[in-house]
Amino acid sequence: MWFDESVIYQIYPLGYVGAPEINDGVTEHRILKIIDHFPHFKKLNINTIYFCPIFESSKHGYDTKDFAKIDCRLGNNDDFKKVCDELHKNSIKVIIDGVFNHVGREFFAFKDVQENKYNSSYKDWFYINFDGNSSYNDGFYYEGWEGHFELVKLNLDNPSVKDYLFNSIKNWISEFGIDGLRLDVAYMLNKNFMRELRQVTNSIRDDFFLVGEMIHGDYNSIVNNEMLHSATNYECYKGIYSSFNEMNMFEISYSLNRQFGSENWCLYTGKNMVSFIDNHDVNRIASALTNKNHLNLAFGLLFTMPGIPCIYYGSEWGELGEKSNGSDTPLRPHIESPKFNELSEFISKLCKIRIDSKVLAYGNLTNLHVTNHQYVFERRLDDRRIIVMINASENDYQLNFNFNAESGLNLITNEKISLNSPLVLPPCSIQIIEC
DSSP, rough: OOOGGEEEEEHHHHHHHTOOSOSSOOOOGGGGGGTTHHHHHHHHOOOOEEEOOOOEEESSSEEEEEEEETTTTTHHHHHHHHHHHHHHHOEEEEEEEEESSSTTTTSSSHHHHHHHHGGOOOGBBBEEESSOTTTTOSEEOOOTTTEEEEEEETTTTTTTHHHHHHHHHHHHHHHHHEEEEEEETTGGGGGGHHHHHHHHHHHHHHOOOEEESSSOOOOOBBBSSSSSEBBBBBBHHHEEEEEEEETTHHHHHHHHHHHHHHTTOOSSSTOEEEEOOOOSSSHHHHHHOOGGGGGGHHHHHHHHSHHHHHHHTTTTGGGOOOTTBOOOGGSOOOOSSSSOOOHHHHHHHHHHHHHOHHHHHOOOEEEEEEEEEEEEEEEEEEHHHHHEEEEEESSSSOOOOOOSSEEEETTTTTTEEEESOEEEEEEEEEEEEEE
C-alpha cells in the first residue's frame, strides 16, 4: 500500500499557524499559510502530511465542538479543501486526526443534555449518571477522558453516535479527499467501533489508511486485518533516545528484534508501525538528546528501522521544545518560515532513500553486531540487502565482521564502499550500505 512507502510529516495546525490558544470565535484564514511552505516540504522529500486536529474546538483541538467545521482559528472548509487539493497536486497524501473517544463540553449533543437532562434525546450518547454531579455542577455526572472532564467520553456502542461519526468521516473523504486517519487514544477506543470503521472506509477506498495511537500494550490488539493498518510505535520512540543518552544500544536493538526480527515469536514482523522520535505530546528530539552529535544517528535509525517514519514539524532543523509545568505549548510552536540547514539536508537524503527503497519499506530485520556504543543491522528483501552501521561513540570503531559481500553503495554519499574486514566506523556516524 502507499502508506507503507510513505514518509509522514506531522503538523499541529493550531500551533504551526500561530492561532490563539483559546478559540476567540474569529475566522482567520491562517491554514492557507501552509501552502506557502510547500517548497520546504518538496525540498525535504516527504510524501505525506498528517494534520493534528483541524475541526472546531474550544481550545487545543481535541475538545471538538463541531465535526463538520474547520476550526475558525484556522479558516473555513474551503481553505482546508484548497490546502488538500494543492497537496494532492504535489503528490502529497493527507492524513488527519480522528478524535472519536471524546468531545468537548460545547459539542452540540452534550449541550442538549445540559439543557434538557433526562429528556435529551442525546443522553445515551455519553456515559451519564443523573444521580450524581460533575465538577462543573451540571446536575449530573459524566465520564471524562482519563479524569479530564473538559473531554466528554462518547458512547461508541450507541448506533446513533456511530452513524454520526461515520457520516462525518464520509463527508471528510468527499469534501477534502483525505487519504487516512490517525485515531486519537486508540489504546482505549471501542474495538467494535474500529472494526466497523475499517468496513466503512474500505467500502469507500480500499487503500484508506488507519493508524491508531498506542502508548503501551500489544499493538496487534488493534493492528490486524479487521481493524487498523498501523499503530504509533511508542516502545521504539523511547528506545531510540534512551539508547543514545544511556549509551546502551542493546535497548533499541532488543526492541527492534522483539518487534520485527525474523524469529517466529517476534511480535510485528510484516507489519509497519508508525515510527517517530518526537511529536506534539513529547519533548522534541533535539532537547531530549544529551549529545547533539547523535541527532543524525537518531534520524538515521528512524528511517532505516522497520516502520513508517514520521517527522514532527521543525525537528528537521533541530527545533527545541520541552514541556513546561505540564503544558504542551512549547512543543507546538508557530512557524513563520521553515528553516533548512545541514540537519535538514541530511533528513532530506534519508527521506529519498526511504521512499525509493522497497527493502526499507518491506524487508525483515536481523541484528548483526551490538555493543553499548555500536549497532549494526541488516534489512533484507529477497536477495536485496541494506546494512546499517551506527557508531555512537566519540571515537573511531574498528568493526570486524564478515558481511558476505566485498563492497556496497553508501546510500548517503552515493559512494562505493569496501566491506572487507576490518572496517573503521568514524565517530558519531551512520552508514547505510546497499549490497
